[in-house]
Amino acid sequence: MPGFSDFSTHLALPYIQPAQAQKHITHNEGMRRLDALVHLSATSMSIATPPSAPNSGTRFILPTGASGAWAGQPASILAVFEDTTWIFYAPQPGWTAWIKDIARHQVFDGSDWQNLTNTPDYQNLPQLGVQTTADSINRLAVAGTATLLTHAGAGHQVKINKAATADTASLLFQTGWSGRAEMGIAGSDNFEVKVSPDGTTFHRALIADAATGRVRFPQGADGLAPEGFGTGPVLTTDYAAARGTDLVTNGTGLLGNTYNYPPEFSYDATTAPNLPASFSFAGYYNNRVQMLEPLPIDPNRVYRLESYLRQERLPGDWSAYANGERHSQYMGLICLDLDDEIIMAHHHMRYRKGGVDSLTTLTAPLAPGDTVIHLNDTSGWNDTFTASYYRGLIMFGYRNSLGFTYDRYSRLVEMDMFDIGDVDKTTHTVTLNKPLPVSLANPDDPSGIWPIGAEIANASSGSTYKYAFYNGLILSETDRWYRTESYMGGIDRSGGNVLGNFPPGTARARVFWMPNHTNRSGGFSSHPDTGPAHRVWFSGVSVTPETLALTQATASGAQSIKVPQGDFAAGTLALAPASSVVEPI
Structure with a gap:
């Protein structure tokens, strides 16, 4: 047959030729080669000297420098002991062999034997997903019950690095x-x-x-801290020292910073009235500013309010102004109820006609949507002034978030509810200019109906802020410290918004200022424009209970206050009506 080879292509197995004699010899030769090469296993591939008494069929892959019966044979060739001699077979690319002495598979790559189970190159993989799919963002993705990262004999760190x-x-x-x-x-x-x-x-x-x-x-x-202590911040020793027996924290600057003071104020440890520090405000009046912490107030008690202030001297001729470069200063308390709501003046103020209180009671039920109110007495109601805040209603029956009903404090207030001429002081009725709104409904009745006898008044309004420290104070001199003292206490049930009393409903209060109140761009109220850097200092803010003070209700429902006044020379202490003091130090 033209082109017919005597041997197979890959293992060089001899073919039986046509009419060949002794065919068994060729067949046996082929079987011997198959036995030597198929499912190849070698004793070693590192031994260079043949064993002295090998068994038939023993196989070695020769290393470089083989000796003895292997001498002269190239490295990587397969040596097989057959009967009494060594037969050598040249491996072909792709052949695999199991090497007994290293218990590992090898593969011939055409020039050398290599580990068949080479460790894959896991360096710089673009992404890897374990039981899930990785992507260009999550380049390593693992799905499983847990992921374990453990030590290799000592400690272990997980590192997350960012560029910037x-x-x-x-x-x-x-x-x-x-x-x-x-x-x-x-x-x-x-x-x-x-x-x-x-x-x-x-x-x-x-x-x-x-x-x-x-x-x-x-x-x-x-x-x-224990739950019963409340939810406020934890108390530190520095904080406790900065308050002492006072209600005001850091009033003297003992904390060494501006804590509790308005952010508009700056800490100043170099200008102070023999105290740790002061707090300064510079420039134009912009708005009311206040302390951070509300003060816990018992409105039945009397408190002594003290502070220090100093106005900066400015060079220039200020003789055209009665007070020179000195501006009016305001400082007081903003009163809050138990729900931390600001108590506005109209939440407790009542109109008085000729000194007669408008507080009265209903003589007929009053429901949302009604347009006529039937009252026991309208003699104290407004029938003169058109201002909307003199034509309002205040219903007394407001409850706070805990269900407590206040005496003479209510947030059930609406202004502009009747017009002049709509108060009939003969029939004691008030005709409304609009139906009674739901905002004035009775919170204790599902239908919002107020019963006969419910308290109601003609609402009024005034200043919400209690300028209890000082009100429009203009110091006599610049660059000099002044100490102020005043008192506030007792509950004002008069409906008249008495300055020295707490409004009903007060549970807390915040200290506030209106600093440099008359320093405005272009001047204000006969005061000059002293510029955006004109400074005023404050320090020693104190609100403390006056234990020896007494209060007594007046006929109007306001509280008269008497406080201890001492006579140093006589060595006596007596109670005298509360008054304000402004004195230089």
Whole structure:
């Protein structure tokens, strides 16, 4: 047959030729080669000297420098002991062999034998998914019950590295692929823990400052004190010292910072009235400013209110102004109820006609939607002044969030409810200019109906702020400290908004200022424009209970206050009507 070979292509097995004699010899030769090469297994591929008494069929892959009966044979060739001699077979690319002494498979690559089970190259893989699919963002993705990272004999670190401070290196915890908590360094090098209820709005729960290591809890922290202590901040010794027996924290600047003072004030340890520090305000009056902490108030008691202030001297000729460069200053208390709502003047003020209180009672039920109010007495109601705040209604029956009903304090108030001429002082009726709104409904009745006998008054209004420290105070001299003293106490049930009494409903109060009130751009109220840098200092703010003070209700319902006044020379102490003091020091 033209082109017919005597041997097979891959294993060189001899073919039986046509009419060949002794065909068994050729057949047996082929079987011997198959036995030697198929399912190849070699004793070793590192032994260079043949064994002295090999068994028939023993196989070796020769290393470089083989000797003895193997001498001169090239490296990587297969040596097979057959009967009494060594037969050598040249391997072909792709042949595999099991090497007994190293218990490992090898593969011939055309020039050398290599480990068949070479460790794959896992360096610089584009992405890897374990039981899930990785992508260009999540280049490593693992799905499983747990992921274990353990030590290799000592410790173990997990490292998350970012390129720049403004980048993010964090762990994000998700529910249904929506973020719920994150911890790490995001947008700065401060360590933060954030949580979210919806994956959109995150609350910063913990911040550890990278520069100082100090930890902050922006949302506060629970469990630091027994539940019965309340939910406020934890008390420190510095804080306690800065308050002392006073209700005002850091009134003298003992904390060494501006804590509790308005952000518009600056800490000044060099200008102070023999106290740790003062707090200055510079420039034009803009708005009312207040202390951070509300004061716990017992409105039945009397409090002594003290402070220090000093106005800066400015060079120039101010003789054209009666008070020169000195401006009016206001300081007082904003009163709050138990729900931290500001008690406005109209929440307790009542109109008086000719000195007669408009407080009265209903003689017929009053329901939302009614247009006529039937009263026991209208003699104290307004039938003269058109201002809307003199034509209002105040219903006494308001309850706070805990269900408490106040005496003479109500947030059930509406202005501009009747017109002049709509108060009939003969029939004691008031015709409304609009139906009674739901906002004035009785909170104790499902239908909002007020019963006969319910208390009602003609509302009024006035100043909400209690200028109890000082009211429009202009100091006599510049660059000199003055001490102020005044008193406030007792509950004002008069409806007249008495300055020295607490409005009914008071549970807390905030200290406030109207600093440099008359320093306005272009001048204001006969005061000059002294510029945006004109300074006034404050210090020694104090609100303390006056234990020896007494109060007594007057006929109007206001409280008259008497406080202890001492005579140093006589060595006596007597009670005298409360008054205000402004004295230089």
